[in-house]
Every structure is written in structure tokens, then in C-alpha cells.
Amino acid sequence: MGFRVIKTTIATVLAILIAHLLHIANPLSAGLLAILGVDVTRKRSIRTVSSRFLASIVGLAMSSVLFYLFGFHIWVLAVFILVGFPLIARANLKEGIVTCSVVVFRVFGGEDISMTALGTQVVLLTIGLGCATVVNLIYMPNEEDKLTSIRRKVDGLFACIFTHIASQLRSPDYVWSGQELIEASREVGLGLSTAKRALDNQVISPNEAWTIYFYMRKQQLDRIESMLQLISQIYQRMPQGESTAVLFDQLSLDVKQEIYAGTTEQMLKELEMEFKAMELPASREEFEIRSAILQLCRELALYLDISKKSKYPTGRSERSRALRSTGRA
Structure with missing residues (x-):
């Protein structure tokens, strides 16, 4: 103003x-x-x-x-x-x-x-x-620094969310307020509005990379909310839950990386193969929990698929490389 x-x-x-x-x-x-x-x-x-x-x-x-x-x-x-x-x-x-x-x-x-x-x-x-x-x-204000700052906040909040999810999978009694999810949603909304304003200031050769990035995060937040609903159904500690927690530990690291390396995706494929080789559940409770964990892995696959399809900016010096690479996890 x-x-x-x-x-x-x-x-x-x-x-x-x-x-x-x-x-x-x-x-x-x-x-x-x-x-x-x-x-x-x-x-x-x-x-x-x-x-x-x-x-x-x-x-x-x-x-x-x-x-x-x-x-x-x-x-x-x-x-x-x-x-x-x-x-x-x-x-x-x-x-x-x-x-x-x-x-x-x-x-x-x-x-x-x-x-x-x-x-x-x-x-x-x-x-x-x-x-x-x-x-x-x-002249119009350059929003690049502000967008970079918002991106870092969003990536950090996503990393915290995945760390909390891993803790919940290891210990169903773990209590998490979900504050990071609310903050991430607010920051993504701010990022989208700022990216739109920055795009409107580019009369010649507009670059939509920032808009694509924050829209990607918005879609991924929807997937995370679906994950949390499934985690609420995991009320007992299971070996499969521990294995899945390792995926979210890795994802909390991948989300901060500059490019999508596919590490979590490869680990997910290996875990799904292990699930197929396991014996069938011995009780109804075990069936329900393992079913929720399997559905959680499928939601995680959808989350990673969004990352693969989207691209994002990494800053002034790396803009051109970012547009040639795939998005973050």
C-alpha cells in the first residue's frame, strides 16, 4: 500500500x-x-x-x-x-x-x-x-524474494507434517494438534495470491512457475488431509505401520530438496511388494488396520504423482533449471 x-x-x-x-x-x-x-x-x-x-x-x-x-x-x-x-x-x-x-x-x-x-x-x-x-x-515491486520466503515456509511446514505422521504411525497414542496443517494452508493461499500478482506484472513472456508450484502444494494438501483421515483408523501399533513411517521420514527430507529425486517413490514401490508377500491378516482388527495402512500408501502415491507432474521455481539463479526439472516431493 x-x-x-x-x-x-x-x-x-x-x-x-x-x-x-x-x-x-x-x-x-x-x-x-x-x-x-x-x-x-x-x-x-x-x-x-x-x-x-x-x-x-x-x-x-x-x-x-x-x-x-x-x-x-x-x-x-x-x-x-x-x-x-x-x-x-x-x-x-x-x-x-x-x-x-x-x-x-x-x-x-x-x-x-x-x-x-x-x-x-x-x-x-x-x-x-x-x-x-x-x-x-x-516499475512494480519484485515479488521474487517474498515468493521464495513463502516457498521455504511451506516446504518446512510440509516436512513437519510428515514427521508428525511418522510419529503417529509408530505410536497411535501420539497427539498432534495439526497446527502445521492450518499454517501450511494459509501460506499456500498467500503464495497463490502473491504468485498471481507477480504474474500480472509480467506483461512480456509471463512465467507461471510460481503459480504452478503453489497450486501443486494446494493439491497435495488435499491428499494430506485424506491421509490423516486414514491414520485416525490406525489405532494399534503394527509392523506395517513402522515400515510406512520410514517412508514419511524420508519424505520429510525429500520435500526440502531442490529437485524431485524419486527416493520416496522407489521406497514405496518396494514396500508395496513386501505387503503383497506378507501373510493375510489373522484377525478382523489386523485386517482393518492393515487395510488403512495400504490405503494410506495409495494416497501417498497420489501425492508423489502430483509432484512428478508439476514444476516449480528455485530462485533467480536457478529459474531456468527448475523449469526443466520436475517438482519437489
Whole structure:
């Protein structure tokens, strides 16, 4: 928010100075239009400035006709609002309604619909919105460091979650609050919104690597929640549970590695072969627990499959290598 205020200040002062140097009547209006034009991302800025400019031109044309036919009366202005605003919104230009109102109200206040007066409003629009667009395009905050920090938090939280899962498999009486799962969900959501904002700032050659990474983590959180439901069914310590815990120990290490090495996946395949070679359960309780552990391994396989299909960024110096490699575990 602080940086946006600085950009707004620069755009406003620049627009007023330009309008003043060109001897445009009421140059402060250019500053007001610049304030309305400053936005949070480059792509959104281009889109909203275009909408504001087109909506203002449409509004000027409609209001000029109404003022010419019926005069400069308050009720005519009310008619313009009742008719013009819905039409502008239907034309997908609703973001420009406020800007349109500024220029139309100026024409109404001046009671002049000559080509000179209308041309002045167009020039003010061009200066104000143009300065806002230039300021937006010149510089936007770099989100790379923030995204890297969020990624590290998410990876660390995932590692903690897998460590807790391993402890629960070894000891069904182990108590875990699940706080890391809540924090991971919050950080992934923050990462997705930040990645979207960073993507909107890339007008040329946009890179979706960060968005893919955080979306991958979001999908994996769904798989982890399914795992926890299955673990709640494992109420007795079993040798198969201990073997599966080793997988999650390894996964807590793999999740922090720079590339997907497939270590946990290979161990999972070997464990599944061992399960197939084991004798059948001797009791109903053993059957239920082993069934839950087997289903847990299948959920783990789905989790790892998401990692294989996704890619992620590893930072400025390793961006190109990351895009050629598969994602983290």
C-alpha cells in the first residue's frame, strides 16, 4: 500500500505539471484522473485504464447529446446516470464509471459542449490516465524474494507434517494438534495470491512457475488431509505401520530438496511388494488396520504423482533449471 501511494503521488504530480505546461484549463483534473488510473499490477493497469478511457469517451458522447437536446439541468444529469451507467456496465466498462463521471460532471459544470471543451476533456483524460499507465509500467515491486520466503515456509511446514505422521504411525497414542496443517494452508493461499500478482506484472513472456508450484502444494494438501483421515483408523501399533513411517521420514527430507529425486517413490514401490508377500491378516482388527495402512500408501502415491507432474521455481539463479526439472516431493 505504501508503494502504491508513492506511485500515485508521482503520477498525480506528473500529470498536473504536463497539463500546466500545455496550458490546459484546470490542470488539477489531470491529477485526479491520474489518481484513478494507478493500479496494483501492470496487466490490471492496462486493462482498467483502457476501460476508463473508453467509458469516458462513451459518457462524453452520450451526455453531450442529452445536454444539447435538453440543456444543462440536474434532471438531465440524472437521466444520464440512469441510462448511461447501465449501458457502460453492460459494455464491460464498469471500471470506468467513476472516471466517466468526473469528465461528464466537468462538462456539466462548464455548461459547454463545444468541440474545444470536449477536446480539452479528452486531452485531460489522455494526460491523467497516460501518466498513471507510464508509472505503472515503469516499475512494480519484485515479488521474487517474498515468493521464495513463502516457498521455504511451506516446504518446512510440509516436512513437519510428515514427521508428525511418522510419529503417529509408530505410536497411535501420539497427539498432534495439526497446527502445521492450518499454517501450511494459509501460506499456500498467500503464495497463490502473491504468485498471481507477480504474474500480472509480467506483461512480456509471463512465467507461471510460481503459480504452478503453489497450486501443486494446494493439491497435495488435499491428499494430506485424506491421509490423516486414514491414520485416525490406525489405532494399534503394527509392523506395517513402522515400515510406512520410514517412508514419511524420508519424505520429510525429500520435500526440502531442490529437485524431485524419486527416493520416496522407489521406497514405496518396494514396500508395496513386501505387503503383497506378507501373510493375510489373522484377525478382523489386523485386517482393518492393515487395510488403512495400504490405503494410506495409495494416497501417498497420489501425492508423489502430483509432484512428478508439476514444476516449480528455485530462485533467480536457478529459474531456468527448475523449469526443466520436475517438482519437489
